[in-house]
Structure formats: C-alpha cells, structure tokens
Amino acid sequence: MIKNIAILLVCFAHTAMASDKPVDVIAEHTLSNGLQIYVKPDNRAPAAVFQLWYHVGGGNEFTGKNGLSHMLEHMMFKGTKAHPETQFSSIISSYGGEYNAMTSSDFTVYYETLATSALPIAFELEADRMANLQLNNDAFQKEREVVKEERRMRIEDVPGAMLYERTNAIAYTSNPYRSPLIGWMSDINNYVIEDLQEWYNRWYAPNNATLVVVGKVKPEEVFAMAEKYFGHIPSKTLPRTLQHTQDEQPLGERRVIVERIAPMPSLLIAYNTPVLKTATDPKKIYALWILSYVLDGGDSTRLSKYLIRDQRIATGTSVGYNPWQRLDELFVISATPTQGKTLDVLENAVLEQVTLLQTTPISDDELNRVKTIIRSQWIYDQDSLSAQGERIGQLRSVGLPVETLDQTLTALQAVTKEQVQAAAKEFLTKERRTVGWLQPLAPPAGTVLPMTNESAVNSGSIQ
Numbered sequence: 001m002i003k004n005i006a007i008l009l010v011c012f013a014h015t016a017m018a019s020d021k022p023v024d025v026i027a028e029h030t031l032s033n034g035l036q037i038y039v040k041p042d043n044r045a046p047a048a049v050f051q052l053w054y055h056v057g058g059g060n061e062f063t064g065k066n067g068l069s070h071m072l073e074h075m076m077f078k079g080t081k082a083h084p085e086t087q088f089s090s091i092i093s094s095y096g097g098e099y100n101a102m103t104s105s106d107f108t109v110y111y112e113t114l115a116t117s118a119l120p121i122a123f124e125l126e127a128d129r130m131a132n133l134q135l136n137n138d139a140f141q142k143e144r145e146v147v148k149e150e151r152r153m154r155i156e157d158v159p160g161a162m163l164y165e166r167t168n169a170i171a172y173t174s175n176p177y178r179s180p181l182i183g184w185m186s187d188i189n190n191y192v193i194e195d196l197q198e199w200y201n202r203w204y205a206p207n208n209a210t211l212v213v214v215g216k217v218k219p220e221e222v223f224a225m226a227e228k229y230f231g232h233i234p235s236k237t238l239p240r241t242l243q244h245t246q247d248e249q250p251l252g253e254r255r256v257i258v259e260r261i262a263p264m265p266s267l268l269i270a271y272n273t274p275v276l277k278t279a280t281d282p283k284k285i286y287a288l289w290i291l292s293y294v295l296d297g298g299d300s301t302r303l304s305k306y307l308i309r310d311q312r313i314a315t316g317t318s319v320g321y322n323p324w325q326r327l328d329e330l331f332v333i334s335a336t337p338t339q340g341k342t343l344d345v346l347e348n349a350v351l352e353q354v355t356l357l358q359t360t361p362i363s364d365d366e367l368n369r370v371k372t373i374i375r376s377q378w379i380y381d382q383d384s385l386s387a388q389g390e391r392i393g394q395l396r397s398v399g400l401p402v403e404t405l406d407q408t409l410t411a412l413q414a415v416t417k418e419q420v421q422a423a424a425k426e427f428l429t430k431e432r433r434t435v436g437w438l439q440p441l442a443p444p445a446g447t448v449l450p451m452t453n454e455s456a457v458n459s460g461s462i463q
Helices: 068-075 086-092 116-132 137-156 161-172 185-190 193-203 221-228 281-296 302-310 343-357 364-383 385-397 405-414 417-427
Strands: 006-009 027-029 036-041 047-054 098-104 107-114 207-215 252-261 266-273 314-319 331-335 433-439
Touching: 006 161, 027 221, 036 221, 047 385, 068 098, 068 107, 068 137, 068 302, 086 098, 086 116, 107 116, 116 207, 116 221, 137 161, 137 185, 137 405, 161 252, 161 266, 161 331, 161 433, 185 343, 207 221, 221 364, 266 343, 281 302, 281 314, 281 331, 281 343, 281 364, 281 405, 281 417, 302 314, 302 331, 302 343, 331 343, 343 417, 343 433, 364 385, 364 405, 364 417, 364 433, 385 405
Parallel strands: 036 207, 252 433
Antiparallel strands: 006 027, 027 036, 047 107, 047 207, 098 107, 266 331, 266 433, 314 331
C-alpha cells in the first residue's frame, strides 16, 4: 500500500451534471528516487493521459549549444535495447493511443493518451527510455537534418516567426530565454552526439521529473505502477538550476528591424516583466495577467475594438503573457496593419491604448467582462484531460506549488481596476520596451509568398 499520499483540494467550478462531474482532487506521491507523481481522477471517459515532465528546456542551455533540449526530444523516439526505433510508435498505435512531445524554456514533456486499460504500456515505455536510451550517430545525423528543416519551415520561411525570434533576442539581456527553443542554425549544425549523451545523462532522471496522470484512474493504482516501472531507476546529482534569476534592469527602449520577403509588415512590442516565480508581490502579476486580457481577450476587448473595428488600422492583434515561467517573461503585443497603414501609425495607435490604460482606470463593466472571459476559459479547459494535466505539469516544472491552481481564479477575481492601472504604469514603460518591425522586401519575380506572417513559435513551446 502506498503511504504518505497528500491530497490537494482543487476547487474548480464545472458545468457538467453532478453524476458526470470529475473528481476535484489531485493525489500526490513521491517515490524514494525523487519522482513526483500527481494523479487527477476524471471519470467521464474510460481514458487517461500520461505526461512525463522533465524540468529542463531552453532556459537551461548555454551559448553554442542552444536547442539541445529540443534535439534530444527528437532523439528520445529513436529507441532502447528493449524497444528499438519504430517500436514506440507501433506499440502505442496498436493500442489505439496517441503520443507526442514538446519542449519549452522550462521543460520537456512526453505524453500519451490511451484507454485506461492500456496505461501500463505508457509506464513501461517511458521508464525504459528514461533509463536506457540508446543514441546512435547515424540516426542522429538523419534527425539533425529533420530539425534543420523544421527550423526552416517554422522560422526562417515564416517572416513573423523571424521577427519574434530577433525581437526576443534583443529584449532579454542576461535571461537565457533570449535564445530560440529550436536553436540557432549554427548551433544545430555543430552538435555532436556526445553533446546529446551528456545532456541526457545530466538532466533525465526521476528526481528531475514530474509524472502527471489524468483520467479514469485510481491514484493508488497509478502510484503502484509508478513504483513498479520507475522505482528502480536511481536518482542523480543534478546541476544547479537558477531558480530566481531576474534579467538585468532595462535601461531604455530597444528597437530591431527585420527585412524579409513577406506578404505584409508586422509589429511586435515586448515589455520585460516579472512572473509569479520572480515577483515580490504576486498581486501585481495577477493584475498584469488581467491587463493582457483587457488589451486582447476577445472581440470585445481593447485592441480588437479600437484598432480593428473602429479605426481599421489593424487586421489582427494579439497579446501574449505567461506568468507561469521560471524566469522573467515578456509581455508581447503583436499587430498587423491594414493595407495602406504604416508601422509608424500602427505602433502609435497601440501605444495610445497603453497610455490610456496608464492614465484612466478601466470601468467596472470592462473589468467584470474580462474576469468572466478568463473564468469561462478556465472552466472549459477542464473538459480536456490534456489541459488539466498540462496545468499541473507546468506549475511543477517551474517550481510553483500545485495549490496555485486553487489560488489562481480567486486571485484574478480579486484584482481591482486600480491594480490594473498600476500594473500598466509600472510594467508597460518605455524603459522596459523592445519594438520590432517586420519590413517586407520586394520578392523576385515568380516568388510564392507565404500566406501569413504568423507562426506557432510564438506559443512559447515547440514540438
């Protein structure tokens, strides 16, 4: 029998009928080798998602070796002695399951979705490659070319992604988030297989991982499976990880211009901001989170209403801010001008909206509408087993407690319009600002332009 199980109460609201309502508890257990396990029962379907989160990503890398975490993610599917290459895919598929992996600045996660009865398969396969990955140089050389093509398709052939990459590199000073998750092309070209072996040996250990299982499962059975398949894997002495590093204080506005063949110009405005892990006052972070939705949380919010519909200056806008990071983050506003409008005009219009938030408190109606949007999205995400697991895994990977889930909606609901205004004044300042312009070059005759400037790279993770 598994002992010392901590039950963490997570009080989510649900729209499902009482008989279908998922169990709102998260069961926690840690193996003697340091592997953390979190189980969230959800009995609405006879399926489960298995997610293994390694607490290593682009933010752990160093100059000349950027992208190693993502490269190793690819190589993790190349097999072990017990399960040679291609067997992983064929075994999961034979049980009707799905699998994939993802690398971010703070973690590398591997996940499978299976029928509950097939869950032991995921345990067996993931435990095997945690301890017994075989790195073959021939397979590595082939996979390197795959990653290089992935970089070309995701970044170099996508003008908006190139703008994001270059603006990101300028916006940070000392923060390792400044480098692309997929790596610079020169770094990808210079990897040797010993780099990957060292990275695997250094970071892939049970005491540097979190296992999350969500679905129609019983916690005690999951813990028993974890002990059976992972319990024998020894822990490792891990490298020191910077937990609270803040970027150097910004000393003034920075600007970058990217000239690429592109169908349209683009604008990025990025502000250096703290996150829950690095902030001295969490209330400021929740106010900044609300502020991101005030600017761009749907068709009724500021950028969409004023820039797209009223002034017709922009054809599209977005705001990105992730307070669940390990190190300081960027609050990013992006926009695309309508035909005939210049980047100067668009930038001034965006900054006018920022200034308005700094000088005039938002209305009670606007604040309540934004809170309703956030609450609705939070609740609807509970319909996804993967989304439920991802919240747990991401929190643990950046060193935040799982209780943050229980606190988040309460903290967001408590934010006042005065706090939103104060956050705009403190964080959306010229000194913290980096502005990126994508200026299209005229294409040679016969060139087929990409349909859009946008790219999934802006999501902060890469598969």
